[in-house]
Amino acid sequence: xxxxxxxxxxxxxxxxxxGYGNLGSAMADALLEAGAKVVVAGHNKKxxxxxxxxxxxxxxxxxxxxxxxxxxxxxxxxxAKWGHIDIIVNNATCLDGQIPEEITDEQLEYSFxxxxxxxxxxxxxSIPYLEKTRGNIINIAxxxxxxxxxx
Numbered sequence: 001x002x003x004x005x006x007x008x009x010x011x012x013x014x015x016x017x018x019g020y021g022n023l024g025s026a027m028a029d030a031l032l033e034a035g036a037k038v039v040v041a042g043h044n045k046k047x048x049x050x051x052x053x054x055x056x057x058x059x060x061x062x063x064x065x066x067x068x069x070x071x072x073x074x075x076x077x078x079x080a081k082w083g084h085i086d087i088i089v090n091n092a093t094c095l096d097g098q099i100p101e102e103i104t105d106e107q108l109e110y111s112f113x114x115x116x117x118x119x120x121x122x123x124x125x126s127i128p129y130l131e132k133t134r135g136n137i138i139n140i141a142x143x144x145x146x147x148x149x150x151x
Contacts, residue, residue, distance in 0.1 A: 009036035013082045015074070016040055017065055017122065018092030020047040023140060027089055032057060039078050041065075042092065065092050065118035071125045079129060086135040088126045090119045 009031060019028040019040030031038045037056075040048055041063040048060045061077050064070040078085055094114020103111075119139055126137065 014087035
């Protein structure tokens, strides 16, 4: 047995939010290479289409990560297509890219909800699916929690 077989994700189903950005696309590609079926969940099909072609192991599902109902619908669609969900990668975010001293209260609340609220909502809604498969949640944090953005 090859040692890499121990790391195979064959027959696993992974959802990657924000899977067409720099980090997200690298994670989606790695999951595909490891044998997983990957669903890129996002709100911009055009960006997805610029990087990928839907196949037997790759799909796109529209999602609004700020809306619990949209998250539920996404999870339901994925489970209906592939029968189960094994991996959630919380990678999407909602940042306006503003200079800190120019951010309004509304933009700050939107960013907090997008960065923290969406992760919690996706975890909460996916747990019933992941309990069935003993699946995993991978939460991605931004380097901007450590480094000041250079806008």
